[in-house]
Amino acid sequence: MIKGEKIGLRARRxxxxxxxxxxxxxxxETRSRADTRPWLPIGPEASPFAVxxxxxxxxxxxxxxxxxxxxxxxxxxxxGIDLHSRSAHIGMTLRPAYRGRGLSTDVVRTICRYGFEIxxxxxxxxxxxxxxxxxxxxxxxxxxxxxxxxxSSLWANGRFxxxxxYGLLASEWRA
Numbered sequence: 001m002i003k004g005e006k007i008g009l010r011a012r013r014x015x016x017x018x019x020x021x022x023x024x025x026x027x028x029e030t031r032s033r034a035d036t037r038p039w040l041p042i043g044p045e046a047s048p049f050a051v052x053x054x055x056x057x058x059x060x061x062x063x064x065x066x067x068x069x070x071x072x073x074x075x076x077x078x079x080g081i082d083l084h085s086r087s088a089h090i091g092m093t094l095r096p097a098y099r100g101r102g103l104s105t106d107v108v109r110t111i112c113r114y115g116f117e118i119x120x121x122x123x124x125x126x127x128x129x130x131x132x133x134x135x136x137x138x139x140x141x142x143x144x145x146x147x148x149x150x151x152s153s154l155w156a157n158g159r160f161x162x163x164x165x166y167g168l169l170a171s172e173w174r175a
Contacts, residue, residue, distance in 0.1 A: 004110035009062040020049035073098040104138040
């Protein structure tokens with residue numbers, strides 16, 4: 001487990017999948033805002049939270065654990081991994097009971113530590129909707145630079161939304 005101040009990142013376990021699927025995937029409104037793929041009625045066996053082949057070079061999935069109670073708090077991923085350019089994107093989501101506890105910043109910081117210090121990435125990117133203040137705040141607290149806005153680029157819940165782009169370089173992380 002990779003430990004932050006409040007959370008730990010550990011390998012996804014089979015028993016995590018039904019909980020993450022029910023609370024995070026089946027929350028259609030929230031899930032539709034977090035994924036560019038349309039929500040479809042699928043079961044846990046086909047869940048995007050399913051345990052992935054550890055040899056899949058395109059992503060690294062984690063379960064987020066609250067260190068105060070040891071319970072599953074959510075999911076985090078480094079996705080779109082580009083081994084040639086040594087870059088990746090961050091994705092994360094917390095179960096409803098763990099939102100509003102200040103965990104997001106620690107998740108972003110801890111997954112960046114993994115990406116930069118363990119995987120040797122040069123750049124980590126993060127994208128979020130303009131109105132996702134919690135994620136934007138977490139990115140800025142960790143040191144990400146706001147690189148731009150893609151206007152009306154994401155369709156979610158019946159309307160278009162702006163997508164905010166953030167980036168963090170290994171040299172900025174070390175500083």
